Each structure stands twice: as C-alpha cells, then as structure tokens.
Amino acid sequence: MRIVLGVTGGIAAYKAALLLRLMTEDGHEVHVVPTDSALKFVGKPTWEALSGQPVYNDTFEAVEDVNHVLQGRRADVVVLAPATANSIAKAAAGLAEDLLGNILLTATVPVVMAPAMHTEMWENPATKANVATLRSRGVHVIEPAVGRLTGVDTGKGRFPDPEDIWAQTQQIVAQAQTGDQLAGRSVVISAGGTREALDPVRYLGNRSSGKQGVALAKAAAAQGAQVTLIAGAMDVQAPTHPNITVVRIESTRELLDAVLEHAQHQDALIMAAAVADFRPASATNEKIKKQDDASAPTIVLEQTEDVLRTSVEQRAAGQPLPRVIVGFAAETGDETTSPLEYGRAKLQRKGCEILVVNEVGVGKVFGQNDNDVTILFANGREELSVQGSKDVVAEAIIEQLAVALA
Structure with missing residues (x-):
C-alpha cells in the first residue's frame, strides 16, 4: 500500500514518527509530507531515515513530476497526523498554500x-464546524483522545494512540477497496443509558457513556447505511454525519416506543443501549x-x-421489524x-440473530475507550472475539452485520 503521511506543526509530530x-x-511505502511548522518539531532527516523515501514539503520541489498532483493520485490513502x-x-x-494542501x-x-490540539481549540465552534464540513465531504476525522496535553493541561484533544490510528486507517482502506457493504441499507442503533425518574431531581441509571453505540453509528454510516x-x-x-439521524430518549419505555416506531421496515436493529433494568414503581412529582x-x-x-425481547416477539407476531x-x-x-x-444463555433466551457479549464492571467497558467483546451467532457460526478501541470493535460488528444481511 502506498501512503502519504502528512505531518503538521504540533508537538504531537514526534508521535507521527511512531x-x-x-x-x-507492515511493509508499506510511506511518503512523508511535513509542513514548515512540522519541521520545527521533527526534521527532514528523521522522516527520510524512517520512511526510506525522499521528503518534500514545497510545491516547487520535484515539479517535473507534477508532485503536488501525483502524490494524491498515486496513494491508496492520505493520513494527516497530527491534524x-x-x-x-x-x-x-480548500486552501492549498503548500505541498500538503495541494495533495x-x-x-481521490x-x-x-x-486531530491533536488543546481542548479549547477542539471544542471551539469554528473547529467543530470545520470538522463537520470535512466529515460531510467524506474525510475520516478520528476523535481525539482524552488525557495529558502540552504543559499541565488535561482534556480532550490528545493525539490518539498511533496503534489506534493505524488500525482505523487499515479498516478505512479495506472498506474503500471492498465498497460500501451497507449501501442501500437502513439501520437503527440505540446508544447510551436509560434513566428512570425517582423524583424531579433523582433517577436510577447506569454507567454507559454511549461511546460504543456512537462508534457503531459512525461505522454503519461509513459503510453507506442510513x-x-x-x-x-x-x-x-x-x-454529525449526513447519513445519521438522531432521536433522543430518556427512559426505557421511551426507548421501546422509539425502537418500535423507527425500526419499522428497516434492515437491521442494533441494541447497544444499556437499559436500566429496574425503575421505581411510583415516581413522585416532588423532591x-x-x-x-x-x-x-x-x-x-x-x-x-x-x-430486545419485545422487538423479537413483535417481529414474530408479524410487525415489519428488521430481519x-x-x-x-x-x-x-x-x-x-x-x-x-451468561451471554450464550441470553442469546437463546432473547431470540436475536447476533449477540455481542462483554464483561463490565468498575474500570471495564463503561466510559472506557477500549472494549473486549465476543460476538455470538444464533445460526451456529463460530464465535468471534474482538479486542481494541471501540471504533475497531464497531467496525468488526458492522462487518458481521453486513455478512448477516447478505
């Protein structure tokens, strides 16, 4: 695979070397294109030594090869890290002030x-709008990590782990080469936790962050699904994606109503939401x-x-719910x-086609960036174990969903 690795001027440039x-x-041909600012952090000799390729960063270098056009055409993927x-x-x-901008x-x-930047920059409305614009054009903008930033700051904006960036990049390239596996399909996905009111102030809930459900929605949309x-x-x-429509709910009853309404005549339903299994038998209107x-x-x-079980039962009763x-x-x-x-028993009890099992607890899964799951299949297919970031896990689940739909 031929890769163009664009490196811009942030302190995380040294991590791009990793x-x-x-x-x-992994045996790939990588052409590094740093900006002038990036070279103030890591110099050309380092990039050339690690890549084994000449490094250009000026539009007027190698003009006889029309370098500013051919680099982008010849590559299998362009990675901007840090962005x-x-x-x-x-x-x-759409500015093209240097070689990287032209590429x-x-x-194609x-x-x-x-991305890698301070939290305030990532959360600034201008950056949010720019990211939304790029994503709407099909650019894959990875969510930054949360953790230690430059100096003493901590928050969202940390450069993602290089291993995670590389894993997601390979998934994206694979998807591009195989085509949109869910093109023309419609998928309903639930995410986050439900809350059951105790009084106007308090509720019963759970620790779900919604990260896995959101990752699933992104992965399905990236594969062409509505x-x-x-x-x-x-x-x-x-x-924020043109293929994703968001419906907000709070309680389990609202979740059920939304599923039965929006999943009608859809191709698939993924119940990733963490449902509160119990609620107060009676809620009060006063604290x-x-x-x-x-x-x-x-x-x-x-x-x-x-x-989950109600959806399966309603489908068996003739409702036009996903197959x-x-x-x-x-x-x-x-x-x-x-x-x-417990998961295997639940698969038999619930009657769904696929069940994703993970072990939860303090410091496990809920609120974390990584997940470790086993995918079970009602038709007897061999169980599949997947470990990695929640984006990586989501890609694997969506791939198995595409197989089941096909």
Missing part, C-alpha cells in the same frame, strides 16, 4: 485525519426530602420493559458462571 514506524514495519486546528481549518476552506485537494483516495441513532444519556456528542430522624425512604422497584436484530449483553460473572456463559 505511526510511520508501524506503517513501514492541528489550523490544518483542519485550511483543509475545510489534500487532489486526493480516503483521507484520514488524527442510520437512525436512538440516543439515551451519553457522555459523548452524537455524531424526596431528608428526614430529621435520619430515616431513609423505602423505594419499591419494578422491572422495566425488555426492549437482523443485534443485541448486547453487558455481563459480570460469578463463582459458577462466566460472562460468556
């Missing part, structure tokens, strides 16, 4: 951007007050609706039974 190493170690706020703004505006304008292959994302309480923003005698109220709970339903099982094991064993 990304370059991953690419070359600073400034470089993202230039790309969104981005002439590239997938373009992947890995996606309806039914979003509960989430710690992440709903994706429950503390008592002077320090006594606590007795709260009677009842089970919430089983959205492929994917469930999720967030399990904890005990002394006698493993999470995977």
Whole structure:
C-alpha cells in the first residue's frame, strides 16, 4: 500500500514518527509530507531515515513530476497526523498554500485525519464546524483522545494512540477497496443509558457513556447505511454525519416506543443501549426530602420493559421489524458462571440473530475507550472475539452485520 503521511506543526509530530514506524514495519511505502511548522518539531532527516523515501514539503520541489498532483493520485490513502486546528481549518476552506494542501485537494483516495490540539481549540465552534464540513465531504476525522496535553493541561484533544490510528486507517482502506457493504441499507442503533425518574431531581441509571453505540453509528454510516441513532444519556456528542439521524430518549419505555416506531421496515436493529433494568414503581412529582430522624425512604422497584425481547416477539407476531436484530449483553460473572456463559444463555433466551457479549464492571467497558467483546451467532457460526478501541470493535460488528444481511 502506498501512503502519504502528512505531518503538521504540533508537538504531537514526534508521535507521527511512531505511526510511520508501524506503517513501514507492515511493509508499506510511506511518503512523508511535513509542513514548515512540522519541521520545527521533527526534521527532514528523521522522516527520510524512517520512511526510506525522499521528503518534500514545497510545491516547487520535484515539479517535473507534477508532485503536488501525483502524490494524491498515486496513494491508496492520505493520513494527516497530527491534524492541528489550523490544518483542519485550511483543509475545510480548500486552501492549498503548500505541498500538503495541494495533495489534500487532489486526493481521490480516503483521507484520514488524527486531530491533536488543546481542548479549547477542539471544542471551539469554528473547529467543530470545520470538522463537520470535512466529515460531510467524506474525510475520516478520528476523535481525539482524552488525557495529558502540552504543559499541565488535561482534556480532550490528545493525539490518539498511533496503534489506534493505524488500525482505523487499515479498516478505512479495506472498506474503500471492498465498497460500501451497507449501501442501500437502513439501520437503527440505540446508544447510551436509560434513566428512570425517582423524583424531579433523582433517577436510577447506569454507567454507559454511549461511546460504543456512537462508534457503531459512525461505522454503519461509513459503510453507506442510513442510520437512525436512538440516543439515551451519553457522555459523548452524537455524531454529525449526513447519513445519521438522531432521536433522543430518556427512559426505557421511551426507548421501546422509539425502537418500535423507527425500526419499522428497516434492515437491521442494533441494541447497544444499556437499559436500566429496574425503575421505581411510583415516581413522585416532588423532591424526596431528608428526614430529621435520619430515616431513609423505602423505594419499591419494578422491572422495566425488555426492549430486545419485545422487538423479537413483535417481529414474530408479524410487525415489519428488521430481519437482523443485534443485541448486547453487558455481563459480570460469578463463582459458577462466566460472562460468556451468561451471554450464550441470553442469546437463546432473547431470540436475536447476533449477540455481542462483554464483561463490565468498575474500570471495564463503561466510559472506557477500549472494549473486549465476543460476538455470538444464533445460526451456529463460530464465535468471534474482538479486542481494541471501540471504533475497531464497531467496525468488526458492522462487518458481521453486513455478512448477516447478505
């Protein structure tokens, strides 16, 4: 594979050298195109030594080869890492002030951007608008990581791990080469957690961040599907993509109603939302007050609706619901039974076509960037284990969904 690795002027430029190493170690031909600012962090000799290729960054270098046009045409993928706020703004505006800008304008292959900047820059309305513009044009902008930034700052905007960038890049190239596997398909995906009101202030809920559901929506949309994302309480923003429509819900009952409404005549349903299994049997319209005698109220709970099983049952009863339903099982094991064993039993009990099982707990899955799942199939196909970022896991699940639909 021929790769153009664009490097812009951020402190994370040194990490792009690690990304370059991953690419070359896998046997790929990488042409590094740094900006002038990037060369203030890492010089040309380093890029040439690591890539084994000459490094150009000026439009007027190698003009006899029409370098500013052919680089983008000949590549299989263009990766911009790190992508600073400034470089993202230039790309969104279509500026071609240097060799890298020209390559981005002439590239007819997938373009992947890995942002790295301070949190305030990433969250600035201008940057958000620029990212949305690029994504609407088909550019793959990876979500930045959360963690230590330059200096003492911490927040969202950290350069993603090079291993994660490389894994996503390979998935994107593979998708481009095989075509949109879900083109013409419509998929409903639930994400986040449900909340059950106790009083106007308090609720019962769970630790779901919505990251996996959002990753699934992005992966399905990237494969050409029209996606309806039914979003509960989430710690992440709903994706901005022309193929994704967002429907907001809060309670489990609202989730069930939304699924039964929006999944009609759709091709697939993915139930990634973490449902609150119980709710107060009766909610009060007034805030429950503390008592002077320090006594606590007795709260009677009842089970919430089983959205997954109800969807399967309604389909069996003749409702025009998707022929492929994917469930999720967030399990904890005990002394006698493993999470995977609970998942296998749940697959039989629920009646869905595919079940994704993961072990949850404090510091596991909920709110994390990585996931470790086992995909089970009702038709007896061999179980599939997937580990990695939630984007990588989402790609694997969507690939299996495409197989099931085909």
